[in-house]
Amino acid sequence: MIGLTHYLVLTGILFSIGLVGVMRRTNLLMLFFSTEILLNAVNIGFVAVSKFYGDLSGQMFAFFIIAVAASEVAVGLGLLILWYKRNGSVDLNSLQMMKG
Amino acid sequence: MENYLYTALFSPLVSSLFVAVFAARPKMLFTGIVASLLIAVSMICSFVLLVDVNTYGPLHVTMMDWITAGNLEIPFGFVVDEVSVIMMVTVTLVSTIVHIYSIGYMDHDKSFNRFFSYLSAFVFSMMILVMSDNFVGLFIGWEGVGLCSWLLIGFWYHKHSASWAANEAFIMNRIADLGMLMGLFLIYWNVGSFQYDDVFAAAPELPVSIVVTIGIFLFIGAMGKSAQFPLHTWLADAMEGPTPVSALIHAATMVTAGVYLVIRAGELYSLIPHVGFAIASLGAFVAVFAASMALVNNDLKRIIAYSTLSQLGYMFVAAGLGAYWIALFHLMTHAFFKSLLFLGAGNVMHAMHDELNIKKMGGLYGSMKATAILMSVASVALAGIYPFAGFFSKDKILEVAFNEGAYGLWLALFIGAGLTAFYSFRLVMLVFFGEKEHVKYGIHPHDAQPFVIYALLPLGLLAIIAGFFEPMFEAFVTRLVSEYHIHIPHATEYLLIAATLGIALSGIGFAVYKYKRGGFSKSLEDKACYRLLSNQYYIPKLYECYIMRPFTVLSKFVWQKIDMKVVDFTVDIIAKCIYASGQEARKIQSGNLSDMLRWMIVGMLVLLAFAIVYSAMM
Numbered sequence: 001m002i003g004l005t006h007y008l009v010l011t012g013i014l015f016s017i018g019l020v021g022v023m024r025r026t027n028l029l030m031l032f033f034s035t036e037i038l039l040n041a042v043n044i045g046f047v048a049v050s051k052f053y054g055d056l057s058g059q060m061f062a063f064f065i066i067a068v069a070a071s072e073v074a075v076g077l078g079l080l081i082l083w084y085k086r087n088g089s090v091d092l093n094s095l096q097m098m099k100g
Numbered sequence: 101m102e103n104y105l106y107t108a109l110f111s112p113l114v115s116s117l118f119v120a121v122f123a124a125r126p127k128m129l130f131t132g133i134v135a136s137l138l139i140a141v142s143m144i145c146s147f148v149l150l151v152d153v154n155t156y157g158p159l160h161v162t163m164m165d166w167i168t169a170g171n172l173e174i175p176f177g178f179v180v181d182e183v184s185v186i187m188m189v190t191v192t193l194v195s196t197i198v199h200i201y202s203i204g205y206m207d208h209d210k211s212f213n214r215f216f217s218y219l220s221a222f223v224f225s226m227m228i229l230v231m232s233d234n235f236v237g238l239f240i241g242w243e244g245v246g247l248c249s250w251l252l253i254g255f256w257y258h259k260h261s262a263s264w265a266a267n268e269a270f271i272m273n274r275i276a277d278l279g280m281l282m283g284l285f286l287i288y289w290n291v292g293s294f295q296y297d298d299v300f301a302a303a304p305e306l307p308v309s310i311v312v313t314i315g316i317f318l319f320i321g322a323m324g325k326s327a328q329f330p331l332h333t334w335l336a337d338a339m340e341g342p343t344p345v346s347a348l349i350h351a352a353t354m355v356t357a358g359v360y361l362v363i364r365a366g367e368l369y370s371l372i373p374h375v376g377f378a379i380a381s382l383g384a385f386v387a388v389f390a391a392s393m394a395l396v397n398n399d400l401k402r403i404i405a406y407s408t409l410s411q412l413g414y415m416f417v418a419a420g421l422g423a424y425w426i427a428l429f430h431l432m433t434h435a436f437f438k439s440l441l442f443l444g445a446g447n448v449m450h451a452m453h454d455e456l457n458i459k460k461m462g463g464l465y466g467s468m469k470a471t472a473i474l475m476s477v478a479s480v481a482l483a484g485i486y487p488f489a490g491f492f493s494k495d496k497i498l499e500v501a502f503n504e505g506a507y508g509l510w511l512a513l514f515i516g517a518g519l520t521a522f523y524s525f526r527l528v529m530l531v532f533f534g535e536k537e538h539v540k541y542g543i544h545p546h547d548a549q550p551f552v553i554y555a556l557l558p559l560g561l562l563a564i565i566a567g568f569f570e571p572m573f574e575a576f577v578t579r580l581v582s583e584y585h586i587h588i589p590h591a592t593e594y595l596l597i598a599a600t601l602g603i604a605l606s607g608i609g610f611a612v613y614k615y616k617r618g619g620f621s622k623s624l625e626d627k628a629c630y631r632l633l634s635n636q637y638y639i640p641k642l643y644e645c646y647i648m649r650p651f652t653v654l655s656k657f658v659w660q661k662i663d664m665k666v667v668d669f670t671v672d673i674i675a676k677c678i679y680a681s682g683q684e685a686r687k688i689q690s691g692n693l694s695d696m697l698r699w700m701i702v703g704m705l706v707l708l709a710f711a712i713v714y715s716a717m718m
Contacts, residue, residue, distance in 0.1 A: 023698050096691040 007048035014041035028080055028090040032073060039069045101152055102161050105180055108145035108188060109227050111138045112195075116220035119213055127212035129203070135216040136199040139223060143192035146185065153185045154576060160233060167236075174294055179233035182580040183428060186573075187230040187360055190432050193562075194352035194439045195223045197555050201443050202344040204552035205450065209342075215255060219348065222248035226353040230360060234294040235284050238361070242280065242325065245354050246273045252348075253341040265340040272334040276324020283317030286310065300367040311368060315375045318365055326358025326412050329386050333640050335409055339401040343446030346401060350408040351439035356431050359412065362419040363428055366581050369420075376420040377506070383416030384501070384512040389637075391519035395526070396633045400448065400456045403527050404441050407482060410516060411438070414497050417509060423500040424581040429573055430493035437481035437490060437563040443556055444475035448531060451545035452538060458527060463536035468547040472532040474560045479528050481563040483521035483604045492567030495600055502596060503586045517600055521607030529615035 014037055021034025043062040050058025084090050115138035119131045153159065158181035167174040180188070199219060206212050225248055229241025247270075254266025288294060290310050291302045303311055322328070327335035335355065339346055349355060362369060362379065369376050390409035397403050411434050418427035451468055452461060465472045481488035484495060494517065501510040538545065547553070578584075588596070614620065624630055635641065688699060 019701060023694070023701060026694060092693050095693055 004052045011041050011045035026092040039065055101159055104145040104148050108142045111142045112220045112224035116217050119217040123214040123217050131213045131216050132203040135220050139196045139199050143196045146188040146192045149180050150185050150189050174236050177233040178231045182577050184230045190435045191226050191352045194435050198344045198348050200555040201552055204549045205344055205446050218251045222353050229357055236294045249354050252345040253338045255341055262340040265337040269334040269338050272331050273324045276321050276331055279317045280321025283314050286314045303368050312372050312375055315369055315372050322358030322361045326355045332409055336402050336405045339405055347439040347442035351435040359415045359431050363424045366424045370422055380417045380420030383413040384509040387413030387516040388512050391516050392633055393636050394523040398457050398459050400445050400458050418497045418500055421500050421504050423584040425574055425577040426496045433489035433493045433566045436559050436566055437478040440478040440559040440563055444471050447471040447548040458530040460537050461531045462534040465532040467545045470553045474556050476528055477560050478563050479524040482524050489563050489566035492570050495597055498600055499586055503588055518603040518607040521604040522611045525608045525611035
């Protein structure tokens with residue numbers, strides 16, 4: 001029987017993967033992927049808890065997150081493409097213009 | 101009536117503030133005139149108040165609440181009663197004359213305006229001191245007087261000796277003020293109020309030991325202001341200030357404050373006669389001690405300064421023995437002839453181009469007749485010759501000492517009277533008569549401007565006639581302070597008067613006789629006792645060796661070892677730690693997004709850990 005615990009463990013694993021990706025990856029595109037994984041891990045958690053308690057607000061939140069993530073990716077990818085056109089690379093190590 | 105009170109009190113303040121506006125400017129004659137006029141206004145109001153108090157009785161006003169905190173309530177209150185009005189009249193009268201005199205005296209000084217600003221502030225502080233109806237107001241005036249004396253003694257601050265003397269006066273007064281402050285704390289602790297009325301009403305119920313402690317502490321304060329032994333050295337060194345300041349300090353605004361305090365707290369001291377007797381003994385000691393130093397000094401102003409010290413001793417004898425009105429009477433008459441002496445000395449100084457050594461003067465009578473006559477009058481009054489003012493007050497003090505059965509004190513004062521007569525006339529003889537020593541130094545003395553001489557005339561007149569006000573004065577002042585009855589048989593009394601007059605006259609006669617023939621031989625100056633006296637009993641030296649030097653060493657040790665190596669070091673360490681941690685933490689700012697994300701995650705984890713620990717604790 002698959003219970004709440006399984007879902008939460010899955011959420012945890014996915015979140016950790018995303019976190020490691022955020023920390024380790026230097027490619028900006030990969031960073032976006034990792035962020036998506038983080039967001040969706042949280043989504044799974046929300047939906048599972050919502051179903052478990054019979055409270056719809058969790059699922060509502062998940063929808064909001066999906067919408068926000070979509071718009072974020074749209075803007076982010078736009079900027080990314082612009083950056084690639086200008087510099088020919090999306091490596092984070094080349095992105096150090098703000099260094100003090 | 102209240103308006104007169106406020107005018108008398110605040111016109112010196114107005115004068116000081118108004119003149120202060122022009123303090124940095126070069127000499128402007130009108131500042132001196134305006135200041136003199138405003139002090140004169142204050143004097144007139146004081147005289148009106150004197151008449152009013154005589155007719156209607158004391159006046160007590162509360163201007164406003166000043167300090168109200170918890171149980172402590174101190175109003176800005178002023179009282180004009182028989183004692184304070186006498187002080188006001190004396191202070192403002194002498195101050196007015198000193199102000200007018202200063203217009204002439206400070207004529208060539210480039211800080212003319214500044215001088216008048218300080219002078220008026222001095223008068224204002226003294227007015228606060230004498231008019232306040234509580235001990236805190238008195239203390240404010242007390243400190244104000246101390247501050248103004250510092251400003252004025254160090255008026256020519258570019259001279260090292262002047263700024264040194266100013267600091268000495270200030271620091272000595274500060275030491276004594278600590279005693280005064282302790283007395284005030286004890287009063288508040290035990291009575292819960294600073295109002296004179298409350299304190300004196302509560303005093304008889306207090307334990308005797310407390311009253312004794314309060315009395316001693318208050319007297320320590322008075323000792324500093326009135327320059328009693330062992331805090332007397334500042335008074336002679338204060339001669340570094342301009343001469344009008346000396347006149348003001350000695351006659352009106354500063355040294356009398358200590359005597360005033362003892363008279364004002366008379367109801368307290370009458371509960372503890374043994375403390376009063378100790379005060380009287382110290383006074384008698386100082387009377388002789390200071391007079392002996394004046395015998396051999398060659399500095400014109402220092403001789404007069406020591407005579408003030410000696411006369412203050414007389415006042416403390418009277419006040420200590422409970423004869424408050426006599427102390428106040430001597431304070432008043434002394435103010436007149438002492439300010440006259442000082443202002444005359446100022447004329448002599450000007451004529452001699454600031455030469456102070458009386459051995460280099462002589463024969464000045466020919467060129468400065470008016471000053472010579474005025475100073476001789478003041479000297480006769482100081483010596484206590486009938487019918488001059490000093491006779492009446494000084495003789496009364498001797499009678500008091502005799503009446504109390506304190507024959508030792510009487511003898512000391514008796515000898516003091518002889519010494520006083522001698523040194524006063526030694527000064528007069530050496531300055532105004534005898535050989536014209538100053539010719540050798542190429543000085544051509546001339547008398548002061550006429551208006552300066554006219555300004556001194558009232559003082560000269562008062563030095564002669566003030567003594568005849570004695571019965572009126574007694575009747576007036578004893579309405580407030582306790583009466584004092586002398587139970588000596590008339591025959592003895594006349595004998596005492598004759599004896600005192602006799603010793604004073606013989607002192608004068610001896611001085612005149614001796615200095616007419618060229619004074620004492622040089623060999624006297626090598627004698628041990630002469631050297632002892634001319635070095636002021638080696639007391640300044642003693643203070644320097646045993647107090648100042650060890651204190652300097654201690655201060656240096658504390659500065660170099662404790663302050664620099666401990667306090668500063670600790671503070672520096674804190675600064676260095678913060679600086680070093682900043683240096684290290686700068687490396688976090690690498691500009692790399694990955695690094696930032698990592699730090700963000702670290703921060704998040706830390707916060708998470710906090711949250712977990714916190715929730716576990718709850």
